[in-house]
Amino acid sequence: DTAVSQTPKYLVTQMGNDKSIKCEQNLGHDTMYWYKQDSKKFLKIMFSYNNKELIINETVPNRFSPKSPDKAHLNLHINSLELGDSAVYFCASSQGGTNNEQYFGPGTRLTVT
Amino acid sequence: AQSVTQLGSHVSVSEGALVLLRCNYSSSVPPYLFWYVQYPNQGLQLLLKYTTGATLVKGINGFEAEFKKSETSFHLTKPSAHMSDAAEYFCAVTRRNTNAGKSTFGDGTTLTVKP
Numbered sequence: 001d002t003a004v005s006q007t008p009k010y011l012v013t014q015m016g017n018d019k020s021i022k023c024e025q026n027l028g029h030d031t032m033y034w035y036k037q038d039s040k041k042f043l044k045i046m047f048s049y050n051n052k053e054l055i056i057n058e059t060v061p062n063r064f065s066p067k068s069p070d071k072a073h074l075n076l077h078i079n080s081l082e083l084g085d086s087a088v089y090f091c092a093s094s095q096g097g098t099n100n101e102q103y104f105g106p107g108t109r110l111t112v113t
Numbered sequence: 114a115q116s117v118t119q120l121g122s123h124v125s126v127s128e129g130a131l132v133l134l135r136c137n138y139s140s141s142v143p144p145y146l147f148w149y150v151q152y153p154n155q156g157l158q159l160l161l162k163y164t165t166g167a168t169l170v171k172g173i174n175g176f177e178a179e180f181k182k183s184e185t186s187f188h189l190t191k192p193s194a195h196m197s198d199a200a201e202y203f204c205a206v207t208r209r210n211t212n213a214g215k216s217t218f219g220d221g222t223t224l225t226v227k228p
Binding site: 004040041042043045048056090092100101102103104105106107 | 218
């Protein structure tokens with residue numbers, strides 16, 4: 001069973017469109033994250049939810065909106081896509097508290113044309 | 114605020130040679146320390162971590178790292194590189210006693226292994 005899964009794996013879309021990426025974890029973790037990895041492999045945290053509550057909200061355009069319907073799911077919706085949004089987006093989860101080892105999903109490669 | 118510096122964005126070694134990937138952190142108190150590996154077109158996976166106790170930590174695939182508080186370092190080593198070790202490696206730190214669980218990642222080091 002896949003621990004952290006994301007759909008879709010690839011997403012190609014045009015500028016101005018709205019798209020969503022879904023993430024699910026079956027590890028029973030309390031905390032989930034969204035990261036953006038650019039073409040230089042730099043990894044930047046975007047959001048984090050703990051038990052459906054937003055706890056980390058980095059400087060991200062408000063076109064990006066996370067939503068956590070339950071603690072096993074964290075979705076990312078992006079409005080009015082721009083060329084600069086092209087990247088690989090990773091979902092991750094961890095058990096909160098002192099042990100913060102994170103488990104990453106396989107990533108969603110978003111290409112905006 | 115905490116930060117992580119990985120010295121050397123690219124490291125190239127010959128198969129069978131020692132692997133040394135450097136990581137230094139800046140934090141007001143010693144953080145929890147992690148090394149992750151990312152193989153091509155995959156997500157990150159944990160190699161090893163230091164939380165408390167013994168400062169020499171052994172991980173998967175023959176990797177180990179040593180926490181040196183005096184040097185604020187957590188360098189990753191492997192005695193003998195294998196072709197399959199070619200990947201991107203990330204050092205990360207997390208502040209202790211936090212429920213937010215925010216990790217700060219280094220910029221990554223690309224390891225190339227030559228035959």
